Amino acid sequence: MLLRIPRGSVAYYSVSTDGGTYVVRDVKAGEYDVLVRKVGYHPYTARHVFSPQTIDTLRVLLRASY
Numbered sequence: 001m002l003l004r005i006p007r008g009s010v011a012y013y014s015v016s017t018d019g020g021t022y023v024v025r026d027v028k029a030g031e032y033d034v035l036v037r038k039v040g041y042h043p044y045t046a047r048h049v050f051s052p053q054t055i056d057t058l059r060v061l062l063r064a065s066y
Contacts, residue, residue, distance in 0.1 A: 036060050 016022040029052035036044040041062035050056055 034058065036062065038062055041065055 010028075012024050012027055014022040014024045027050055029050055031047060031049045034044075034046050034048050042065045044060050044062055048056070048058065
């Protein structure tokens with residue numbers, strides 16, 4: 001998974017586990033574009049606002065690209 005600030009000044013990266021879960025630590029509060037990619041699937045993109053002092057959970061369902 002890739003998180004990036006729309007202006008491109010900082011990028012946060014994470015790779016999911018075999019079960020599809022991931023953790024991205026130390027993301028500063030603010031508005032981010034979220035990009036989730038996996039080979040063989042259409043990418044998922046959305047804008048998300050991360051709040052300070054919270055744990056955010058995002059559920060993403062990818063569509064096969066065959």
